[in-house]
Amino acid sequence: LSDRPVLLTGAAGTIGRLLAHRLAALGWPLRLTDLAPLPFPLPPGATFETIDLQDQEAVHRLAEGCGLILHFGGVSTEQSFEAVLGANLRGSYHIYEAARRQKARVVFPSSVHAVGLYERSAILDQDCPLRPDGYxxxxxxxxxxxxxxxxxxxxxxxxLIRIGSVLPEVSDERILSTWISHDDFVRLIQRCAAAERVDCSVIWGASNNSRSFWRHDARAKIGWMPRDSSDDQAERVAGKVTADPVVERYQGGKFVVVDYSRTD
Ligand code: 15L
Structure with a gap:
């Protein structure tokens, strides 16, 4: 994979900008894209082009020659079905068609919200049935x-990285379970590129948190082990919870309550 360009979609987003900076600093040949203009100067060795992931031609053109696609573009919050449909469903399809043409490897950021309707007491393995908490x-x-x-x-x-919460630090009690440090996350992306083969692997994207909701995934296969842990931040966020019992009941937290109508 090494000398072919790396396509990073969603480069202007929260995770995109982290990766753009950190991977450029590691010397990666980055091809950045987003729907929005880049809110920071172009990192060394990177190019940038604004495209809409719904434009299949543009996705194919931009992916030309790439060996790895980090697909962080699209909607990242709970929104209407129509909003999610274009960017995430069509957009991801275009990415996969491009990967097929280029024989490129893909890093797809799945999310805690793909399993967000499991209760927080559940401990999940990689092959658990998905229980999405919204569109x-x-x-x-x-x-x-x-x-x-x-x-x-x-x-x-x-x-497929089921990402918990990529944040500089833990901000509430739920995130003690879902937190992944920036350093653990960047090291994970490095392993996604460097591993000889990844097939189609699921990784729980969380640091080594003792309050984790998750266990068992393909980390040994790709050679990744988180080094950080939320545990030493527990005291600082103790008692930081919402007043909503639905938010506090489920792994997905506040995304769950958008249009939630169960009464039991
Ligand atoms: C996600 O999937 C979101 O994109 C992110 O903004 C956070 O809300 C995260 O999940 C989370 O639930 O902590």
Whole structure:
């Protein structure tokens, strides 16, 4: 994979900008894109072009020659089905078609919201049934199945990272379970590129948190072990919870309550 350009979609987003800076500093040849203009100066060795992921031609053109696609573009919050449909469902399909043409590996960021309707007491393994907590989580479940289809049918390799919360530090009690440090996250992306083969692997994207909701994934296969942990931040956020019992009941937290109508 090493000398071919790396396409990073969603480069202006929260995770995109972290990766753009950190991977450029590691000397990666980055091809950045986003729907929005870049809110920071172009990192060394990177190029940038504004495209809409719904424009299949543009996605194919931009992916030309790339060996790895980090697909962080699209909607990242709970929104209407129509909003999610274009960016996340169509957009991810265009990415996978481009990966197939370029014989590129894909890193697909799935999310805690693909399993957000499990209660917080549940401990999940990688092959648990997905329980999305809204249209955004559903688009992540779709992305995982899209990746599976392109692996089984076309041998397109993917790492599906079920990301918890990529934040500089823990901000409430729930995030003690879902937190992944910037350093652990960047090291994970490095392993996604460096691993000899990844097939179609699922990784729980969290640091080594003793309050984790998750266990068992493909980390040994890709050679990643988180080094950080939320544990030493527990005291600082103790008691930081919302007043909403639905938010506090489920792994997905506040995304769950958008249009929630169960009464039991
Ligand atoms: C996500 O999938 C979101 O994109 C992010 O903004 C956070 O809300 C995160 O999940 C989370 O639930 O902590």
């Amino acid at each position: 955004y989580g559903l688009s992540k479940a779709y992305g995982e199945m899209l990746a599976r289809l392109y692996w089984d049918k076309h041998a397109v390799e993917s790492v």
